[in-house]
Amino acid sequence: MSGSGGGGRQVRAIESIASHLVVLLAVAFALYPVLWVIALAFSGSATPEARVLPIPREPTFDHLWAVISTTREVGDSTQWLFGRQLANSLIVSIATALVGIGIATPTAYALARFNFVGKEGGLRVLLATQMFPAVASAIPLYLLLDFLGLLNSRTGLILCYATTAVPFAIFQLRAAFESIPVDLEEAAMVDGATRFQAFRMVVLPAARPAIAVTALFAFMSAYNEFILAATLLGKEDMFTLPVVLQRFIGEYDAQWEAFAAGALIVSLPVMILFYVLQRHLVAGLTSGGVKG
Amino acid sequence: MVAVSVQQVTKSFGATKVLRGVDVHVPAGGFAVLVGPSGCGKSTLLRLLAGLEEVTSGSIRFGEREVTRLEPRERDIAMVFQSYALYPHLTVRDNLAFGLRLRKTDPAEIGRRVDEAAAMLGLSHLLDRLPKALSGGQRQRVAMGRAIVRRPALFLFDEPLSNLDAALRAQVRVDIRKLHDQLGATSVYVTHDQVEAMTLADVMFVLNGGVVEQQGAPLEVYDAPATRFVAGFLGSPAMNFIKATIEDAGGGGLRARLGDGSANLALPPGLPARPGQAVEVGVRPHDLELCDESAAEIHLKVDFVELLGPEIHAHCVLAGAPVIACLETRTGVSVGDTLPLRVRRLHLFDQESGRALR
Numbered sequence A: 001m002s003g004s005g006g007g008g009r010q011v012r013a014i015e016s017i018a019s020h021l022v023v024l025l026a027v028a029f030a031l032y033p034v035l036w037v038i039a040l041a042f043s044g045s046a047t048p049e050a051r052v053l054p055i056p057r058e059p060t061f062d063h064l065w066a067v068i069s070t071t072r073e074v075g076d077s078t079q080w081l082f083g084r085q086l087a088n089s090l091i092v093s094i095a096t097a098l099v100g101i102g103i104a105t106p107t108a109y110a111l112a113r114f115n116f117v118g119k120e121g122g123l124r125v126l127l128a129t130q131m132f133p134a135v136a137s138a139i140p141l142y143l144l145l146d147f148l149g150l151l152n153s154r155t156g157l158i159l160c161y162a163t164t165a166v167p168f169a170i171f172q173l174r175a176a177f178e179s180i181p182v183d184l185e186e187a188a189m190v191d192g193a194t195r196f197q198a199f200r201m202v203v204l205p206a207a208r209p210a211i212a213v214t215a216l217f218a219f220m221s222a223y224n225e226f227i228l229a230a231t232l233l234g235k236e237d238m239f240t241l242p243v244v245l246q247r248f249i250g251e252y253d254a255q256w257e258a259f260a261a262g263a264l265i266v267s268l269p270v271m272i273l274f275y276v277l278q279r280h281l282v283a284g285l286t287s288g289g290v291k292g
Numbered sequence B: 001m002v003a004v005s006v007q008q009v010t011k012s013f014g015a016t017k018v019l020r021g022v023d024v025h026v027p028a029g030g031f032a033v034l035v036g037p038s039g040c041g042k043s044t045l046l047r048l049l050a051g052l053e054e055v056t057s058g059s060i061r062f063g064e065r066e067v068t069r070l071e072p073r074e075r076d077i078a079m080v081f082q083s084y085a086l087y088p089h090l091t092v093r094d095n096l097a098f099g100l101r102l103r104k105t106d107p108a109e110i111g112r113r114v115d116e117a118a119a120m121l122g123l124s125h126l127l128d129r130l131p132k133a134l135s136g137g138q139r140q141r142v143a144m145g146r147a148i149v150r151r152p153a154l155f156l157f158d159e160p161l162s163n164l165d166a167a168l169r170a171q172v173r174v175d176i177r178k179l180h181d182q183l184g185a186t187s188v189y190v191t192h193d194q195v196e197a198m199t200l201a202d203v204m205f206v207l208n209g210g211v212v213e214q215q216g217a218p219l220e221v222y223d224a225p226a227t228r229f230v231a232g233f234l235g236s237p238a239m240n241f242i243k244a245t246i247e248d249a250g251g252g253g254l255r256a257r258l259g260d261g262s263a264n265l266a267l268p269p270g271l272p273a274r275p276g277q278a279v280e281v282g283v284r285p286h287d288l289e290l291c292d293e294s295a296a297e298i299h300l301k302v303d304f305v306e307l308l309g310p311e312i313h314a315h316c317v318l319a320g321a322p323v324i325a326c327l328e329t330r331t332g333v334s335v336g337d338t339l340p341l342r343v344r345r346l347h348l349f350d351q352e353s354g355r356a357l358r
């Protein structure tokens, strides 16, 4: 008995090592390009060349510093340009997430819980809007924003991003609300809540993981978006980070080290966001409250 | 504690009529059980009492108060859901306190009531847990606790035991009745389980197809079922039914020619039946009694025997119809025996209307 038990342990140990190896390999595979970018960002010597190991040559912080400390002269004062561009990106992305969630949450709840005239049709129209990539409407959007005087503004960009974020968020959240048992709201209403209180105090908390994920997606899609930003923003001090990055490898000379350094800096807020939200991203908050 | 009075209530979902004119009256402090097969409209009726659905027609009163159009929160009720419906993001303590906080009860009072209810239900050591960290039985008790702390005038239960295992169910059933007696509120309890209905109810309402088929004290209904449906629904094993035709037995008496005609059963005098009438004879398995050959009214051949411990269920055939007799194990009945039996009590139902003849 003990012999076979030991054998079982051995097999399990081998299985464990094997699965760890596989995971390690997968991680290395996924991270290799990232490591390469990191190496490049910290390399002193010019021009990138293909090398097997992503180790920086003549390590330096110069590129990072150069990107961060980009400034420009406005009149007789110096403006911290990069700071402004980072703020543009964050403001636009956060606002997109907030507007998207703010509009999608009540809409999705209504779609999940009530029957009303035009519900099916509305959903279909919503789905149809998802068929066209935002670029397809770049020119009309340009004209429209121009007409509204919102070209070259964060507000204009937020409007454009939110219109694409909302339908996706609605579908996402509708599914989330549908998975929350109606019993919970009914229990709350019997307990003394109005329908709105039941929504706010029971449904919203139960849907929090889904809302967090949806908000993160809206944020990310805005934060990463390039084409619309490049089309609708003409002035340097209104640029979002993807546009800034693109300029590093612009027409005449490609500043690969600066590009890599910029890419790292751009990634940072996203990584922080994931870290902060990971608790919410782990779903399963509703499990246990209602037994089927 | 309020009396509940449901008058001529109907409820339709679109074209589907779920309740077709229901009257239910429960005295203040009473324990009423709505019982019936799945889909008969029990939960719908309970949800109408809770205000979670609106009546199509009819009225509902709690005591002197007309509540037909009131919101759930205005009705002073508490409800225990089949699914328990515990708030997943709140601890047991906050689940219990939820309703009181909504009603802006004084925090000290909330603490006192929550502790009291938790002690009553043995939840004191679980107060800081989330629902997902509780067993099924514990969740059920939290659901009960959430109702108790509110001290409502009326408790509503929708199959609160159906997610528990059999042993726990029997225990909690007793607990629920004890709590009811202790709290002195009115209770309306929905179940499809006739044992729960029989053991819990002061007054029982048997629903079928959206109407109340019969109401009354459990034993009253059990002893004198008004329809074949009620007779078959209550009791375990279910009542034996044998199709029969009424015949004149001579001397002013009547008898029933059973099933394929191979057996007869003399009927007690005074039944409102007429010769030639197509009926069903109903005999509860426990109303069949072994007797001397001389006193035997019928003879049954035993096909199969189920041993349950103190009693056996003898599966037999009578005039072509399957019949179960519950007999004491010590009688030593075994397969192949022919049993001389006396019928302690029989029920007669008109085949066409299903109504009891008595």
Ligand SMILES: Nc1ncnc2c1ncn2[C@@H]1O[C@H](COP(=O)(O)OP(=O)(O)O)[C@@H](O)[C@H]1O
Residues within 6 Å of the ligand: B013, B016, B018, B036, B037, B038, B039, B040, B041, B042, B043, B044, B045
């Ligand atoms: N919201 C609803 N919409 C449509 N039909 C419903 C709804 N609620 C219940 N029903 C129907 O009403 C009937 C009775 O349901 P219910 O009261 O839940 O039965 P029970 O609790 O006795 O099993 C069922 O046939 C069910 O399908």
Ligand SMILES: [Mg+2]
Residues within 6 Å of the ligand: B042, B043, B044, B159
């Ligand atoms: Mg039901």
